[in-house]
Amino acid sequence: MSEPIKILLLEDNPDDIVLILHALKKDALQFISETAETKTDFEKKIKDFSPDIILSDFSLPSFDAVKAFEVKQYLNPEIPFIIVSGTIGEENAVELIRNGVTDYVLKDKIFTLPSKITRALIEKQEKWEKKTTEKRLSESLEKLAEAQSAAKMGNWEHDLINGSVYWCNEVYNILGLRPNEINPSFENYLSFICPEQKDEIEKRTKYAWETFTPFSYKAKIIRNGGSIGYVYGSGQYIFENNKPVRLIGILQDVTETIRMEEELKAANKELETFIYRASHDLRGPLSSIIGLMNVSKTEITDETSKKYFQMVEASALKLDETLISLVQSMTMRDMIVNLEEIDLESIVSSVLSQLKFHEGFSRVKFIVNNNLNSEILSNKLILSSVFQNIIQNAVKYQDYHKAQSCLEIIFNKKDNGIEIIFDDNGIGIDDNLQSRIFDMYFRGTTSVSGTGLGLYIVKIGIEKLKGIITMKSVKGLGTKFTIFLPYQHKD
Numbered sequence: 001m002s003e004p005i006k007i008l009l010l011e012d013n014p015d016d017i018v019l020i021l022h023a024l025k026k027d028a029l030q031f032i033s034e035t036a037e038t039k040t041d042f043e044k045k046i047k048d049f050s051p052d053i054i055l056s057d058f059s060l061p062s063f064d065a066v067k068a069f070e071v072k073q074y075l076n077p078e079i080p081f082i083i084v085s086g087t088i089g090e091e092n093a094v095e096l097i098r099n100g101v102t103d104y105v106l107k108d109k110i111f112t113l114p115s116k117i118t119r120a121l122i123e124k125q126e127k128w129e130k131k132t133t134e135k136r137l138s139e140s141l142e143k144l145a146e147a148q149s150a151a152k153m154g155n156w157e158h159d160l161i162n163g164s165v166y167w168c169n170e171v172y173n174i175l176g177l178r179p180n181e182i183n184p185s186f187e188n189y190l191s192f193i194c195p196e197q198k199d200e201i202e203k204r205t206k207y208a209w210e211t212f213t214p215f216s217y218k219a220k221i222i223r224n225g226g227s228i229g230y231v232y233g234s235g236q237y238i239f240e241n242n243k244p245v246r247l248i249g250i251l252q253d254v255t256e257t258i259r260m261e262e263e264l265k266a267a268n269k270e271l272e273t274f275i276y277r278a279s280h281d282l283r284g285p286l287s288s289i290i291g292l293m294n295v296s297k298t299e300i301t302d303e304t305s306k307k308y309f310q311m312v313e314a315s316a317l318k319l320d321e322t323l324i325s326l327v328q329s330m331t332m333r334d335m336i337v338n339l340e341e342i343d344l345e346s347i348v349s350s351v352l353s354q355l356k357f358h359e360g361f362s363r364v365k366f367i368v369n370n371n372l373n374s375e376i377l378s379n380k381l382i383l384s385s386v387f388q389n390i391i392q393n394a395v396k397y398q399d400y401h402k403a404q405s406c407l408e409i410i411f412n413k414k415d416n417g418i419e420i421i422f423d424d425n426g427i428g429i430d431d432n433l434q435s436r437i438f439d440m441y442f443r444g445t446t447s448v449s450g451t452g453l454g455l456y457i458v459k460i461g462i463e464k465l466k467g468i469i470t471m472k473s474v475k476g477l478g479t480k481f482t483i484f485l486p487y488q489h490k491d
Contacts, residue, residue: 005031005121008051010068011084012037012060019110020055020084027114039063039071046075052124053117058085058092069101078128080120084113145169152253156184160245174231174253176223194220205235212237212244218254230258282319290316337464339488341375342383344411344420351388360405361395367408376418377488382461389454390481394424399476417467417486424480429473437471 007024011017017035024031034049036042037060045051054072058065065083072081083096086107093104102120105113145168148154154170167184175192182188186205193201197219208215216234223229235249293313300306348368355361391407398405402425410421429437438459458481462469465485473479 002030005029005117006049006052007031007033007117008042008045008049008054009033009035010037010042010054010056010060010063010065011035012057016057016084016107019107020113023110023113024117029114029117037063039067042068043071043075046072046079051079053080053082053120055082055084055113055117058083058088065096065101069096069099073100078124080117080124082113082116082120084110149173154251156249156251158186158247160247171251174223174229174251175221176225176227176229181224192221192223194222196220208235212239229253229255231255286316286319337379337382339377340380342378342380343375344372344383345370347380347384347387348391348409351384351391354388355392355395358392358395360398360400363400364395364398364405364407366391367406369408369410372411372413372418376485378465378485382464386458386461386483389458390422393454394422394426394479397424397426397479399425399427399478414484417484420483420485422481422483423478425478428475428477428479429471430475434471434473438469 009017009020011020021033034045034051036045039062042063046054054068056065056068065085065088069081072079080102081100082102083093083104084107085104088096088104088106096104102123103116105116148168148170152170152174154168154172154174156168156171157166159165165184165186169179171184172179172181175189190198190201201217201219204215204217207213214234214236216232218230218232221229221231230253232252232254233249235247237244238246238248290313293309293316296309297306297313300309345368348366352366391409394405394407405425407422407424410419410423412419412421438455459469462483462485466488467483467485469481469483471479471481
């Protein structure tokens with residue numbers, strides 16, 4: 001059951017009060033009421049009684065409806081105010097309503113009062129809901145503006161029906177402008193793009209406009225005032241009844257991100273250069289040590305000394321292998337991929353020829369199944385490195401408990417690329433280690449020596465060729481590497 005309406009009567013005539021209350025009760029209106037006759041009492045009742053609606057006589061001995069309305073507006077402007085009088089003229093009533101009074105009722109038509117009260121309260125509720133909604137919307141917009149400012153991201157919109165364009169304040173800020181300093185338009189925005197990128201941005205957006213497809217880009221801008229910045233922009237169409245009606249998008253200031261990336265790249269480049277040069281410089285003296293070891297082995301006859309020299313040689317060779325892998329990984333990360341026609345079988349033959357003197361090589365049976373009918377476009381240096389590391393691992397991690405070690409290499413043609421499979425029956429890799437197998441310096445076992453860089457180099461190489469490598473392995477059964485390389489074109 002709803003609460004009764006709280007009605008405040010501003011009336012000094014007892015008969016008129018009875019008349020009003022009788023009309024309200026006759027209409028079965030649920031209400032409680034209080035009466036005020038003076039300004040002081042009227043002000044007190046508004047504060048203490050908190051009426052839902054005020055019914056006021058037009059004229060009282062020391063007070064009138066006009067002054068009462070002003071008091072009400074000052075204390076609580078949301079309360080509906082209806083004048084109930086027999087003396088108010090039509091012109092006065094119209095003027096009062098124009099100034100904000102809710103309504104008026106003539107006492108000889110008092111029967112219309114309940115319906116006008118109901119309508120006034122409905123309008124009050126609607127106004128309250130509208131005001132609340134507008135307040136929440138305003139708060140949301142303020143929070144959105146704060147979030148956009150913090151993220152340095154603004155939104156824009158192009159109404160395709162009426163042609164209007166909207167930029168939020170943050171878009172202006174990103175461009176170094178005050179809000180609404182220039183008219184929002186694509187042409188005005190394009191004037192901030194660096195000259196060398198304007199054609200590219202125009203082409204992308206033109207294609208999107210012609211095809212109604214989403215678009216995105218990164219661009220260098222010259223802000224108002226001359227400072228340089230970088231932005232990420234994107235847009236997409238909104239459809240109604242299969243027709244594009246709006247184009248909406250975002251503009252984000254990524255200047256700090258770009259600068260941090262450039263600083264990080266520079267630091268990485270410096271580190272890679274140091275590693276490359278250090279590895280290269282160390283290999284010279286190391287090669288001399290290995291050479292001296294070989295000479296010493298032919299001249300020393302003492303068995304104990306020979307044993308120590310062999311241990312030193314093994315350590316030197318391991319260090320040399322690590323340095324070679326480091327140089328190889330650094331070179332591969334920085335190299336520009338030049339495409340050429342290559343025969344995958346010839347790469348396998350070349351790698352097998354290089355590895356034939358490795359320990360355990362003669363125990364491995366190599367099977368090559370080439371299901372390609374032509375050469376492919378790729379990079380020979382990268383694939384040679386990838387093949388060498390995977391094949392070398394198959395030799396190194398073979399299972400000596402099995403009568404025959406085997407590595408099957410398969411080349412398959414796919415719809416949008418080629419598939420290369422290396423499937424061995426080696427010792428396999430523990431399940432809990434498989435997720436880390438491509439990490440730098442990670443080794444799946446300590447039973448066999450290795451640098452921990454082989455599969456890391458493989459992953460870098462495949463990524464350079466825009467490919468994907470996956471691995472499946474079962475401990476004790478073997479390991480299977482699957483490489484997918486998309487078709488590439490020289491252009």
